[in-house]
Amino acid sequence: MAETPAPTVRGAADPGGRPPARAGRRRPWQRGTPSVLAVVATGGAIGACARYGAALAWPTPAGGFPWTTLCVNAAGCAVIGVFMVLITDVWAAHRLVRPFFGTGVLGGFTTFSTYATDVQRLADGGHPRTALAYLALTLLAALAAVWAAATATRRTVQWRQK
Template sequence: MTAPQSETVDEPAELRAPARRPSVWHGQGPVVAVVAAGGALGASARYGASLLWPVRTGGFPWTTFGVNVVGCFVIGVFMVLITEVWAAHRLVRPFFGTGVLGGFTTFSTYAVDIQKLVDAGQPRTGLAYLAATLVAALTAVWLAVTAARRVLAWRRRR
């Protein structure tokens, strides 16, 4: 008995069906889902903060400033915990770091707040807000990382 022709004759590459690649969403679907869920939680928390502490028009946007600084502090502690203490599940970082804290902190609202201050005739306040947020956010991350590492070192010595 002879083998079917398709098994014995090589087809030119142009005539072969392309190999099926796995869908990009197959491996990344869970990551996208946890980032979206975390982002919804973080953005909701930020919105809640804006309702609890509204800012008057033309005034310094203390709520967004505070949210961004607190979020930066939390990301500093979180990164120490998941890189130096805890072998976290692969979805923890995207959920909490990218999703929750990414949705909670907000560069877009920060930029809009600066534009609103300039448009309201408060360019100095806008510039102060721009600089203060940058300095405070970076300081918050540094303080959080430093404090978390010191607490860990202290606990390890005990």
């Protein structure tokens, strides 16, 4: 009786211990990765510079309420609400638009790290109630902004299409 070859497992080493040949193929998640990384990095730099500009224009005084960070985060959430409706409901965007603008520019513009630092600074500075108010107000403002902007954009798009 002839022996049947043992089934092979994709990616398993051959009996000699050598890894399988790769034949120069890229995995699906690797296709386009350099271009996506480049646009996210470029967009992130633009967004971070815009946020830094806002912080320079409207600095938060020591011990003061961080209105600039709250407004930047709420504005960024509103813009992402508009953006997501436009690229999903209105027009088919190029595959790099979403990573550039959504992840890059808006991700660089909005800031969780500064928000968290501001909460910690307020709490450590003897203003725990203000820190909690800021924590809750930013969350509510961000959620309300994205919801209101997306809803208004959908209504505007539907009205214009009639």
